[in-house]
Amino acid sequence: MAIRLMDLDSPFFNTLHRIMDLTEDAEKNLNAPTRTYVRDAKAMAATPADVKEYPNSYVFVIDMPGLKSGDIKVQVEDDNVLLISGERKREEEKEKEGGKYLRMERRLGKLMRKFTLPENANTDAISAVCLDGVLTVTVNKLPPPQPKKPKTIEVNIA
Numbered sequence: 001m002a003i004r005l006m007d008l009d010s011p012f013f014n015t016l017h018r019i020m021d022l023t024e025d026a027e028k029n030l031n032a033p034t035r036t037y038v039r040d041a042k043a044m045a046a047t048p049a050d051v052k053e054y055p056n057s058y059v060f061v062i063d064m065p066g067l068k069s070g071d072i073k074v075q076v077e078d079d080n081v082l083l084i085s086g087e088r089k090r091e092e093e094k095e096k097e098g099g100k101y102l103r104m105e106r107r108l109g110k111l112m113r114k115f116t117l118p119e120n121a122n123t124d125a126i127s128a129v130c131l132d133g134v135l136t137v138t139v140n141k142l143p144p145p146q147p148k149k150p151k152t153i154e155v156n157i158a
Contacts, residue, residue, distance in 0.1 A: 047111045049084075058121060060084065060137040064111055064130060074128045074137055077114075080121070084137060085112040120144075 050061040064072055064086055072086040087110045117123065117139060125140035 047113050049113050049115075051115070056141055058117070058139045058141070060113075060115060060135075060139070062111075062113060062135045062137070063133060064135045065133040066106075067111070067130070067133070069130050072128075072130060072135060074126065074135075076117075076123045076126070079123060080117045080119075082115040082117055082126075082137070082139065083112070084114075084135065085110065087111065 048063060052059040052061070060082065062084055066088050067086045071088075073084070075083045075085075077083050088108050090108055120142045122140045122142045126137065128135060128137045130136075
């Protein structure tokens with residue numbers, strides 16, 4: 001039986017080396033954030049909001065320039081996360097008429113914010129109004145729990 005030594009530059013070792021490199025790249029990509037996560041993180045960082053607390057409600061004020069009410073979503077996830085999102089797109093009809101952008105500075109793309117609501121937020125009583133590009137979301141508070149009345153126990157004499 002003849003034993004043949006393979007050269008390290010042989011096609012077999014080159015292929016084996018490439019497979020090992022691909023496996024390392026795949027492991028790195030598994031730990032990398034997804035495109036959706038990165039896009040949502042950018043949208044949240046670029047969407048400023050004001051949050052106010054009143055005696056009976058919480059009010060969220062968010063700039064949503066150029067969006068119509070049908071383009072804005074206000075949702076409650078997991079019973080206590082308020083998700084406000086929308087997307088501003090380029091005006092295509094003006095370009096079709098022969099116009100073109102010389103400068104484009106206004107922000108396009110997704111707008112989004114998530115807020116964890118306090119325990120006393122009434123997720124069944126949420127209202128949203130968009131006026132002049134400013135969205136105001138009002139979340140009513142639940143009434144405070146009634147204090148427990150002391151229970152009187154009758155003492156029997158034996």
